[in-house]
Amino acid sequence: MCGITGIFDTRGRRDIDRAVLQRMNDSQLHRGPDEGRLHLEPGLGLGHRRLAIIDIATGQQPLFNEDGSVVVVFNGEIYNYQQLIPELQKLGHVFHTRSDTEVIVHAWESWDVNCVKRFRGMFAFALWDRNQQTFFMARDRLGVKPLYYALLDDGMLLFGSELKSMLAHGGLRRDLDPLAVEEYFALGYVAEPRTIFKQAKKLPPAHTLLLRRGERTGEARAYWDVCFSLNAKISDTQACEQLAEKLQESIRLRMISEVPLGAFLSGGVDSSAVVAVMAGLSNEPVNTCSIAFEDPAFNEAGFAQAVADRYRTRHSVETVQSDDFDLIDTLARLYDEPYADSSAIPTYRVCQLARKHVTVALSGDGGDETFGGYRRYKLHLMEERMRAALPLGLRRPLFGTLGQLYPKADWAPRVLRGKTTFEALARTSVQAYFHSMSLIRDADRSRLYSSTFKSALGGYSAREVFSQHAARADTEDPLALIQYIDMHTYLVGDINTKVDRASMAHSLEVREPLMDHELVEWLATLPSSLKIRGGESKFLLKKAMEPHLPHDIMYRPKMGFAVPLANWFRGPLRERVRGALLDGPLADSGWFDHTTIRQMIEQHERGARDHSTPLWTLLMYDAFLRNTCGAGLAQTAAA
Structure with a gap:
């Protein structure tokens, strides 16, 4: 496992500042404390931090092909590399290491952009082919390994395993993307391909990006997707x-x-x-x-x-x-x-x-x-059976009204918490699943946002993330559909x-x-x-x-990996929440309604409502502003 970073001049062969590249690489020291190396040539700088796992003696990076014309920096593992080596040797390639990294450069030489289809593993890598004047990036199919990139105004492309390496460059604008903020407050993370900064992107899972020097910037292209055919005849x-x-x-x-x-x-x-x-x-x-x-x-x-x-x-x-x-x-x-x-x-x-x-x-x-395995899957399937019994034209007014009238009873047994179910039944399947996955629901986000921020959103809603993936799912099976959505959203953006x-x-x-x-x-x-x-x-x-x-390991209620947020916010974190959310960069940004936040805090403190999830979401956003954006940048975000 490692950290990769670099700079590519898309327009020419301008010199890369070694000190800047070193700073970018050093920012990811934690990802690879064993070694850190750079490669520079006109118009290109690659950095690598190594955590030595396989071929400790000779697997250093950046790593080159036989004549030095292809170079790669790689984060991850190619698990089938031992099967690929003899195949590549038969094609004439000479290996100088026993590492999975060297498989990448030779696979590129033999199979070009299709090399990624041969790899079985978790990976993010960037490769430069000097003979073809081609820069190539790729990310594994399920998005286990991260890869960020940004094209600067001067034509320099930055990339890194983490955003911090690109921020260390100094040229990345830190303008916050309001659409990313909306996704965060709905989902708890910023969904691919967006990042919190307008100028930066994530390379989505199962995508590649190819750039030829001097040509117009390329677009990310998918090379794989899971297909829920559900057609196996098997006992x-x-x-x-x-x-x-x-x-x-x-x-x-x-x-x-x-x-x-x-x-x-x-x-x-x-x-x-x-x-x-x-x-x-x-x-x-x-x-x-x-x-x-x-x-x-x-x-x-x-x-x-x-x-x-x-x-x-x-x-x-x-x-x-x-x-x-x-x-x-x-x-x-x-x-x-x-x-x-x-x-x-x-x-x-x-x-x-x-x-x-x-x-x-x-x-x-x-x-x-x-x-x-998620409990929400079973609940969704139950709701789907109810949705199938009535057309949307009847469900929307009937259950929509019930959802508005039914009180939100956080304190009640789950069976009596009907508000969420009524709200879900008034929606389409995809809208309902987005509703159930939202940390802060649509109506609550609307109350939380200021009029200034709503104007910046221009009508955008994070539910579009789910709608776009659902349109590509190519299945009408209710479980397969939400599994597909989760694999492209929650699994990547949250779990991985x-x-x-x-x-x-x-x-x-x-x-x-x-x-x-x-x-x-x-x-x-x-x-x-x-x-x-x-x-x-x-x-x-x-x-x-x-x-x-x-038996009792497998057939017991799922517990999850949770922490007691509700108690923290009524006890040891009480003053921190008030200080952070009512007086600080979050409050100064102009993007949130102070009255709504104050009401949430007061209702939670006296036990009238459990607002632990939205309060934690706000608290972590404030921590981001303080620790990553820096002083004064929260205010410029609203400009």
């Missing part, structure tokens, strides 16, 4: 057998390492399945680590310990204190953009723990999206972003076998009844793992 038994084989293959590929390796073990189905398979493939006890919580409502440590005991792993546990909120500013600096998933706190801690024992850790991330930044903050490589693209493609051919059946989520995964995991 439950056959599906379980094939899944077991595919899990073994995916995990075996991700156990290749020259440094200590282990796994996260939360006590949930996904991470427990990964550990169970790892134990069967390893001659040594698997290193596992877990986070425990003081609050029993969030604590899964006992379940994790049961799996650790069953497979006799070398298990490490640390307890996260109930007042572990000192990371707010640290997280803001790590993520560079506003990011509102509070589970970033325990994720940061579990990565910190893992790095004490290993350099590589396997995780169960992606299992909910691919196997159908969280894990990448938290792990790389500790120079830890995390590998996600449940996001193997061949596994994802196979699962997308299976009928949805193999994912959710009889109200049981992850039906296939649980069935396949029954011989390997305790």
Whole structure:
């Protein structure tokens, strides 16, 4: 795992300032503390920070082909590189290292832009071909590894694993994008391809970007997408057998390492399945680590310990204190953009723990999206059956009115919280799913925003993100549709972003076998009844793992990886919330309604409403303004 950065002159061969490139590279020291190297030539500068995992002796970057005409900087792992090497050798290529990085330069020489279709892994890389005067960037299919870029007014293209490397250049404008801010307050993250800054973009997952010097700037192009055909004719038994084989293959590929390796073990189905398979493939006890919580409502440590005991792993546990909120500013600096998933706190801690024992850790991330594990999936399918019973023309006025009249009862048992359900039934399927996924719902965001900010939005709503992906999903199956949306939004923008930044903050490589693209493609051919059946989520995964995991591990309510925000905002963070949200850069920006924010704070403090999620979202936005934007920039954002 590494950090990459660089500068490319799209117009000519102007000299690249070595000191600037060094500063950009040094900003990502945490991503690769083992080595840092630069390559400069007229019109090009590449920087690389290395966390040595494979071919420690000779895998340094930037790395070149045989004659030095092709050079690459690469972040990630190509898991099938050992299969590609002999194929490339037969085509005449000579290898000077044993690294997966060298596969990239030779694959480019043989297969050009289509080289990415041959790679199985997680990757983000930038490549320069001097003979063709071509600059090429690519990102893996599921967006495990990040890649940012920006074209400056002078024709210089900046790129980096994190926004901070581009900010270190000094030429990137920090004008905030109002549309990105809207996406953040709806979703808790800024969705691909947008970033919080107008001038910068994220290269979307499964996309490439090709630029030829002197030509007009190219556009990002997709090279892969998941297709939910759901057309496999397969029995439950056959599906379980094939899944077991595919899990073994995916995990075996991700156990290749020259440094200590282990796994996260939360006590949930996904991470427990990964550990169970790892134990069967390893001659040594698997290193596992877990986070425990003081609050029993969030604590899964006992379940994790049961799996650790069953497979006799070398298990490490640390307890996260109930007042572990000192990371707010640290997280803001790590993520560079506003990011509102509070589970970033325990994720940061579990990565910190893992790095004490290993350099590589396997995780169960992606299992909910691919196997159908979220509770919201079952609720959505229930709502879909109700939506199918009545046309939208009847549902919209009927349930829309009920949604307006029904009180918001945060304090009541879930069965009595009908407002959200009524609101969802008054919408189309995609609109309803966006509604359920929104951290702050449409009406609440409207009250939160000032008239100045609404004018800057020009009518834009973050629900367009979901609508655009749904239009490309090419499926009418209700579960497959929202799985597709999640794979292009929540998985990339929230889950993968969280894990990448938290792990790389500790120079830890995390590998996600449940996001193997061949596994994802196979699962997308299976009928949805193999994912959710009889109200049981992850039906296939649980069935396949029954011989390997305790029943109470797999068939228990999902707990999640949460923190007690509501209590924090009524207790130790009470004054910080008031100070940050009512007096500071957020308040000074002119983009938010002060009266609405004050009402939210007061209602939450006296227990009348639970506003913990919107308050946390506002607090992390304020932390972003303070830590990333700098003094005075919040005010210029509204200009």
